Amino acid sequence: MILDALSVGLLLAGCFFFLAGTVGLLRFPDVYCRLHALTKADNLGLQLVVLGLVLRSDNPFTAGKLILIWGLALAASATIAHLVANLAQREGHSPWTR
Amino acid sequence: MDAISLVVDVLLVGMTVLAALAAVASRDVFRAVAFFIVFGALMALIWLRLSAPDVALAEAAVGAGLTGVLMLETLGRIRRASDVEPVRERPRHPAFAAAGALALVGASAAAAAVAMVLERAPEGLAPLVAGTPGPMENPVTAVLLDFRGYDTLLEIAVLLLAVIATMALYPRGRPSPAATTPLTRGPERGMLLGWFVRMLLPVGILVAGYLWWQGADAPGGAFQGGTVLAAVLILMLVTAVVELPSPRWLVTRLALAVGLLAFLAVAAIGLWASGAPLDHPSFAAKPLILALEAVLTLAIAACLAALVVGVPHVPPRRPSRDGA
Known part of the structure; x- marks a missing residue:
C-alpha cells in the first residue's frame, strides 16, 4: 500500500518534470536554453518514472533492466546535447541574453 | 480502467x-x-x-x-x-x-x-502454432523459423540483395561522404562522443545477445538483436572508432552473406535428415534454430550497417592485378 502510493507519487512527479521540460522546449528563446530544459528536466523525469516503475517491478531482473535503460538514456542524452550545442556554436548561434 | x-x-x-x-x-x-x-x-x-x-x-x-x-x-x-x-x-x-x-x-x-x-x-496460424509442441516457446520465433521458414529465408535473401544493389550503385571511385568523412574527423571531434560509443559497444553486444537468447521463449530474436548490434556498429563506423572494412575483404563479404549461407545450410540439413528442406530434424531442432538465429543476428547487423554507412571508397586495382 505504502509502496503503491510512493510509486504513484514518483510516476506523477516524473510526468510533471517531462511536462516542464516540454514546455521549456517550446517556450525557451534559443537552442542552448532548450537543450538545458530537455536534458535536465527530462532526465529527472525519466529518473523519477524509472524509480516509480522499479518499485512496482516484480523481480530484480526487471528492475535491473529499467535502471540500465535509465543509464543508457542519460549517457545518450548528455552526448547528444553536447553534439547539438557544439554544432550550434560552430554555426554561430549566439546565446540569448536579456 | x-x-x-x-x-x-x-x-x-x-x-x-x-x-x-x-x-x-x-x-x-x-x-x-x-x-x-x-x-x-x-x-x-x-x-x-x-x-x-x-x-x-x-x-x-x-x-x-x-x-x-x-x-x-x-x-x-x-x-x-x-x-x-x-x-x-x-x-x-x-x-x-x-x-x-x-x-x-x-x-x-x-x-x-x-x-x-x-x-x-479468423485466427490464422495461431491455433496450429499453439497446438503443436515445437522446440520454441515463443510462438513468433516458432512461426518465423519453424512454420514459415521459407518466408524468413527469402527476407534474408532480400536484405542481402539490397546490400548488393547499394554497393553496385556506387560508381567506383566516388566515395560515399559518410564512409570517407566520419563524424569525429570533422569539426565535431570530441572526447564525449568517442567515450559514449566505446561505452556502448559492450552494452550493445550484451543486449543483442540477450535478445537473441530470449527470442526462444519470449519476445526477441535475430531481427531485434541484429538491429541493436547494427546501431552500435553504425555509431562506431561513423565516429571512426573502428576503420571501415573494405568491401573487397573476404571477411566483409562473408559477414554480409553468412546469414543466407547458414539458412541454406540448415535447409540442406533438413533435406538430408527428414526429406524436406527447412524441416528441422526433431532431435536437434532447438540447437539448430538457436545457432541459425545467432548467425542471422550477426548477418542482419552487418547488412543493416552496410546499408546505412554505405560503401567506402575502393581505390582502383593495381594494374598488375587487372592484367590477369
Whole structure:
C-alpha cells in the first residue's frame, strides 16, 4: 500500500518534470536554453518514472533492466546535447541574453 | 480502467494519423522525415497496445530507428551535394489546421468504435502454432523459423540483395561522404562522443545477445538483436572508432552473406535428415534454430550497417592485378 502510493507519487512527479521540460522546449528563446530544459528536466523525469516503475517491478531482473535503460538514456542524452550545442556554436548561434 | 485505456488508445490513434499526415503533407523534407520517425515510434506503441511486443520491437528498431537514420543520411547527402535551401512551409490559417485535427480525431474515434464492434478475425496460424509442441516457446520465433521458414529465408535473401544493389550503385571511385568523412574527423571531434560509443559497444553486444537468447521463449530474436548490434556498429563506423572494412575483404563479404549461407545450410540439413528442406530434424531442432538465429543476428547487423554507412571508397586495382 505504502509502496503503491510512493510509486504513484514518483510516476506523477516524473510526468510533471517531462511536462516542464516540454514546455521549456517550446517556450525557451534559443537552442542552448532548450537543450538545458530537455536534458535536465527530462532526465529527472525519466529518473523519477524509472524509480516509480522499479518499485512496482516484480523481480530484480526487471528492475535491473529499467535502471540500465535509465543509464543508457542519460549517457545518450548528455552526448547528444553536447553534439547539438557544439554544432550550434560552430554555426554561430549566439546565446540569448536579456 | 477501461475508460482510461480507451482514451489512451484514441489519443494514440489520433496522434499516429496526424504524424502520418504531417510526414506526407510537409513541404520541408527534414520535417517530413522527423514526423516519419515520430510516426514509427507511435506505431510501435500501438503494436504494444495490441499485445504484439515482437512487432513493436521490430517497428521501433527498424521502422523508426534505422529507416529514420537512412532517410536523415540521404537528406544530408542531398543537401551537401546540391546546397539546396530547404523549402519554407507555406503558412496556413490555424483555423483550417484545427478543423482538420478535430475531424481526424473524430474519424479515429469512429474507426476505433467500428473496430471494437467488428467480429474477431479468423485466427490464422495461431491455433496450429499453439497446438503443436515445437522446440520454441515463443510462438513468433516458432512461426518465423519453424512454420514459415521459407518466408524468413527469402527476407534474408532480400536484405542481402539490397546490400548488393547499394554497393553496385556506387560508381567506383566516388566515395560515399559518410564512409570517407566520419563524424569525429570533422569539426565535431570530441572526447564525449568517442567515450559514449566505446561505452556502448559492450552494452550493445550484451543486449543483442540477450535478445537473441530470449527470442526462444519470449519476445526477441535475430531481427531485434541484429538491429541493436547494427546501431552500435553504425555509431562506431561513423565516429571512426573502428576503420571501415573494405568491401573487397573476404571477411566483409562473408559477414554480409553468412546469414543466407547458414539458412541454406540448415535447409540442406533438413533435406538430408527428414526429406524436406527447412524441416528441422526433431532431435536437434532447438540447437539448430538457436545457432541459425545467432548467425542471422550477426548477418542482419552487418547488412543493416552496410546499408546505412554505405560503401567506402575502393581505390582502383593495381594494374598488375587487372592484367590477369
